[in-house]
Structures are given as C-alpha cells and as structure tokens.
Amino acid sequence: MARSKKRHLEFELNLLPFISVLAVCISFLLLVSVWTRIGTFNTDQAFGTDGAETAKNPMSLWAKFDNDGSVRLVVNDGKNLETKGMPDFKIAHSNLIAIEKYAHLIKSKMPGLKMAMVLPAADSSYEDIIFVMDKLKKENFSQVGIAPL
Amino acid sequence: MSLKTMQIMNETQIESSLGGLGVMRPAQSSNGKKEIATTISLTSLVDCFTTILAYLLLATSFGGESMDVPKNMSLPHAYHSTVLEGGLVVMVQNGHYFIGKTAIAIDHLAETLKAEKDRTHTPYVVIQADRKASFSQINPAVLSGLQAGFEQVRFAVLQEDET
Numbered sequence: 001m002a003r004s005k006k007r008h009l010e011f012e013l014n015l016l017p018f019i020s021v022l023a024v025c026i027s028f029l030l031l032v033s034v035w036t037r038i039g040t041f042n043t044d045q046a047f048g049t050d051g052a053e054t055a056k057n058p059m060s061l062w063a064k065f066d067n068d069g070s071v072r073l074v075v076n077d078g079k080n081l082e083t084k085g086m087p088d089f090k091i092a093h094s095n096l097i098a099i100e101k102y103a104h105l106i107k108s109k110m111p112g113l114k115m116a117m118v119l120p121a122a123d124s125s126y127e128d129i130i131f132v133m134d135k136l137k138k139e140n141f142s143q144v145g146i147a148p149l
Numbered sequence: 150m151s152l153k154t155m156q157i158m159n160e161t162q163i164e165s166s167l168g169g170l171g172v173m174r175p176a177q178s179s180n181g182k183k184e185i186a187t188t189i190s191l192t193s194l195v196d197c198f199t200t201i202l203a204y205l206l207l208a209t210s211f212g213g214e215s216m217d218v219p220k221n222m223s224l225p226h227a228y229h230s231t232v233l234e235g236g237l238v239v240m241v242q243n244g245h246y247f248i249g250k251t252a253i254a255i256d257h258l259a260e261t262l263k264a265e266k267d268r269t270h271t272p273y274v275v276i277q278a279d280r281k282a283s284f285s286q287i288n289p290a291v292l293s294g295l296q297a298g299f300e301q302v303r304f305a306v307l308q309e310d311e312t
Contacts, residue, residue: 015191022198029205038216039230039308040275042301065284120284127280130225130306137229146302148295149288 041130044115044143060115061106061141063132065124069093071132073102075110076117099132103139116141122149216277216305225280227306236303237262237271239290241278246290255289262297273301 064072073089089102107113116136120129133144216233218224222242239262240247246258253261262274274294278287294302 015195019191019195019198022195022202026198026201026205029202033205033208037308038218038224038233039227039306040233040236040303041227041230041306042273042303045295045302122283122285122288124284125280126278126282126284126287126304127225129284130227130280130304134227134229146291148292149285 041133043133043145045145058115059110059113060117061103061113061136062117062119063099063136064119065121065128065132067121067123069096069124069128071096071099073099073106075106075113093128096128096131100135100138103136103141107139107141114141115143115145117145117147119147120149216275218277218305222277222279224277224305224307226309228309230306230308232308233275233305235271236273236275237265237269237299238275238277238305239294241276241282241286241290244286258289259293259296262293262299266297266299272299273303274299275303275305277305 060076062072062074062076064074066072070093071091073091075088091099091102103116116133118129118133118136129146133146136144216238219240219242237248239258246253246255248261248265265271274290274297276287276290276294278290291302
C-alpha cells in the first residue's frame with residue numbers, strides 16, 4: 001500500500017530580524033538627520049572688483065538702507081541715482097515685506113532689469129539685508145549684489 | 150488521490166491574517182479547556198517602518214557640506230539660497246573674525262584670506278554671522294573677501310522651502 005506523503009511546502013518568513021534591521025536604520029537616521037538645512041545666499045558683486053571699475057554701468061535697481069531701517073528702492077540708469085521719471089519708493093522698516101510689491105511693480109515696468117544692488121547702512125541688520133536680497137531674487141533680479149560701506 | 154487534492158496551490162496556500170486571528174478567541178474545546186493562541190500581524194508594522202525609513206533616507210541631505218553654527222548664533226532664513234558647497238567660511242561673532250577656530254585680527258583678515266585662497270584655490274568666501282549682527286560688523290569680512298580676490302561673496306543662511 002503506497003503511503004501518501006503530504007509534502008510540507010508552506011514556508012514562514014521570519015519578520016523579526018527584518019524589523020530589527022529597520023528599527024536600527026530608523027534610529028540611526030533619526031540621530032544623524034540634519035533638520036535645519038544650511039545654505040548660502042549667493043551675490044553677484046559689482047563693487048570692489050577691478051573689472052567693475054572699467055565696465056560700463058548697466059541700469060540697475062538700488063535698495064538703499066537708511067539708519068532707521070527703512071529702504072529706498074530707486075532705479076539707477078547707470079549715470080545718476082535720481083533720474084526724473086524713474087521709479088523711486090521709500091519703504092518703512094515696519095513694512096519691509098512690501099518691498100516685494102514694489103520690486104514687482106518696477107519689474108513689470110522694466111522687464112529687462114536684472115541687476116539689483118543692496119546698499120546697507122552701518123546699522124542695518126544682517127537679517128534685513130538677506131530679507132531684501134531674497135525678495136529681489138524672488139522678483140527675478142538674477143544679479144543681486146551688496147555694496148560695502 | 151483526486152486531482153483536486155493534488156493541486157500544488159492547496160499545499161502552499163497560506164491562511165489569511167484575518168483568518169489566523171480567529172484562533173485568538175477559540176471555541177471551547179472538547180475537554181472543556183480553552184486553548185488561547187495569539188497571532189500578531191506584523192505586516193502593517195513592517196510597512197510603517199519601511200515608509201519611515203524611505204522618508205528619512207530622502208529627507209537626509211546628501212552631498213552638501215556641513216557648517217558648525219555656535220549655539221548663540223542664529224542664521225537668517227532665505228528662500229532663494231543654494232546648498233552649501235564648501236568655500237572658505239569667515240565667521241563674524243561679536244565683532245571678532247574667525248576662520249575655522251582661529252581668531253583673525255581685522256587688520257590681517259584680507260591677507261589671511263588671500264593666503265587661504267592661494268592655498269586652497271577656493272573660488273568663494275562664505276560669511277557666517279548672527280541674524281541680528283549689524284552690517285558694520287559684517288562689512289570688513291565682505292571687503293576683505295573682495296580684496297583677497299574671491300569671485301563671489303556668499304552668506305550663510307537657513308534654507309527655506311517655498312510653499
């Protein structure tokens with residue numbers, strides 16, 4: 001009489017080592033993860049370099065800080081800072097966020113304007129300077145520079 | 150042996166996890182004792198762990214350089230910034246200037262930066278300062294960087310994502 005052998009083909013996957021490996025990986029990554037990303041804000045300088053002195057100054061937007069923290073946005077036509085008919089806005093420190101609106105307005109009037117220069121005052125805070133430069137970059141001013149004192 | 154019982158699928162069939170949970174509350178056996186058996190479904194736990202692992206692997210920024218920021222220094226936030234890619238870092242702290250951990254006198258900052266530039270051939274200088282620092286403190290670092298001939302002056306910021 002032939003005995004019927006029942007083949008045991010069921011298999012069990014032991015998940016515990018897998019879970020242990022995953023738990024170790026997660027713990028390691030949680031410990032080494034850097035949650036604040038440090039980056040750099042890049043400037044395109046037009047002041048202080050030898051090349052800038054000889055090159056012809058193109059039209060640019062100047063953001064000039066005053067000691068009270070207010071910012072004056074004025075378009076420099078390459079010759080004079082104050083030229084009749086050019087946009088000129090003064091933004092109070094408490095309303096610094098409005099710089100985005102004014103920069104957008106200037107950009108819509110002069111779409112070819114790509115250069116912007118930030119002229120900080122001695123008391124201007126690093127945070128305000130970066131804020132203004134960041135807003136100018138947002139409004140597609142691709143070349144944003146900073147002028148030393 | 151019938152064809153039905155010979156099918157390989159019948160032998161490799163695995164009970165469903167829901168079906169397996171049925172043994173947690175077994176009916177009373179013939180001898181009157183309850184046999185308690187427990188099964189825990191680990192599949193969902195493994196799924197959770199895998200998702201967290203994938204998220205952490207993606208969230209970890211690979212390739213970028215690291216920068217030591219002192220505890221009493223907080224950097225400003227910027228949306229339009231790039232990943233830190235090295236560069237010579239000049240730290241401005243309370244009117245003092247540091248390259249690495251070495252304090253540099255303001256009079257020697259430009260020449261030290263020039264020497265470092267010639268040695269490392271770094272194309273740009275990264276200025277690191279507290280967000281409340283005034284520009285009069287940062288200005289010497291900017292001027293010295295330009296005098297040393299760096300192509301670009303960069304400012305250390307905390308990267309923000311635009312939503």
